Amino acid sequence: MRERMQERGGEQERERRRRRERGRAPVVRLWGPGAERRRPGPTGPGGRVADGRPPGGGVSAPRTGGSGGPAGPGALERRRGHPRGAPPPQPVALALAVGAADFADLARHGLFGGLTFRSYLRRVAVQLRALRGQGLEVHLRVLDPADYAEYCAELGFAPGDAAARVAYAADPELAGEPFVYAGQRLAALLPELVDDHRARVRISIAMAALLTAAGEGPTGEPRLVAVMRHAVEVQLAVAAGAGDGIHLLTLRCHGPEDGEELTSATDVQVERGRPGPGGRDAEAFCVTLAAGLAVGGAGAMVLHGDPAAPGGQTVRGWALRGGRLRPMTVREVLDELADDVGRGLPFPPAVVPLPGFPLPSPPPSGGGGRPGARPTGGGGEPLA
Numbered sequence: 095m096r097e098r099m100q101e102r103g104g105e106q107e108r109e110r111r112r113r114r115e116r117g118r119a120p121v122v123r124l125w126g127p128g129a130e131r132r133r134p135g136p137t138g139p140g141g142r143v144a145d146g147r148p149p150g151g152g153v154s155a156p157r158t159g160g161s162g163g164p165a166g167p168g169a170l171e172r173r174r175g176h177p178r179g180a181p182p183p184q185p186v187a188l189a190l191a192v193g194a195a196d197f198a199d200l201a202r203h204g205l206f207g208g209l210t211f212r213s214y215l216r217r218v219a220v221q222l223r224a225l226r227g228q229g230l231e232v233h234l235r236v237l238d239p240a241d242y243a244e245y246c247a248e249l250g251f252a253p254g255d256a257a258a259r260v261a262y263a264a265d266p267e268l269a270g271e272p273f274v275y276a277g278q279r280l281a282a283l284l285p286e287l288v289d290d291h292r293a294r295v296r297i298s299i300a301m302a303a304l305l306t307a308a309g310e311g312p313t314g315e316p317r318l319v320a321v322m323r324h325a326v327e328v329q330l331a332v333a334a335g336a337g338d339g340i341h342l343l344t345l346r347c348h349g350p351e352d353g354e355e356l357t358s359a360t361d362v363q364v365e366r367g368r369p370g371p372g373g374r375d376a377e378a379f380c381v382t383l384a385a386g387l388a389v390g391g392a393g394a395m396v397l398h399g400d401p402a403a404p405g406g407q408t409v410r411g412w413a414l415r416g417g418r419l420r421p422m423t424v425r426e427v428l429d430e431l432a433d434d435v436g437r438g439l440p441f442p443p444a445v446v447p448l449p450g451f452p453l454p455s456p457p458p459s460g461g462g463g464r465p466g467a468r469p470t471g472g473g474g475e476p477l478a
Contacts, residue, residue: 339400347393421450
């Protein structure tokens, strides 16, 4: 399959810049009520956060699960192994350094007590197995050096304090459902955790753009709901028209004002005409698409078919402009692939360019559109 869209080095820097400008507000949860961050009070950083939940605890029950689901790998396996009527496992939160360079940056704060990176990983593996063996539900996140330093400066922590690391691991503003350790070896766990982290960054960046475009107050909320519903309908319609196999769906779009580019990619798995469960990357794609629709910028969405399909890899595309997705022609699909080559992406071998098919029309700008609208290729006013 054609390689995923390249990771853009400025994503995390843009995310940090947005948080500085908006008081970290873009780091939102897509589940449950948001918790307002506060500086450590008399109860200390291990006390309760603003909504009354202990850090790392009281997390809402995952809606979906299994490996790669929005709840993080292991959620489905966790529920199946839980005796009926027994109390849920007690959650704990850990933040892990996932790369040697990150480990070296963080070690300057004295976080690891002189351990080498290899020794640190061995100790982490033992700790994870021990916690899970005690019946604890382990929530993980990436210990990002730059974000951790900013977090400590903002909340008045010393980066070397154990309390700072505990609070960071259980940060209630982390986007999305928790990533739950499912017992896998570190060789498999760390790449999954890195992918989860990158998707969370994309969610936060896209959500910031979406909230800005939708506006606040009584008029902003229905608009936000409408554009998110439309983005979900579009993803489902793409999966329905993709055919069986494992496909790659990519998106790039620009905002109408500063031209900042939003990108995302997700696998679309279809079996017997039914889409499979999506992971965090599917969630990030949905929010990014909603942001692109809401801001009314220009861009493109491309569906790269399963390369194992007989006859070659099909590629379809849709042009995004003014809050509306329009099916591309074959010529436009080829032009988009050529533009991707200019961005450093390989041209897919044995490609079969096809025109895009009609997708659901956006609801009226007031957000009162009927969910599940039939694809017409035209219709109501765009959300932008």
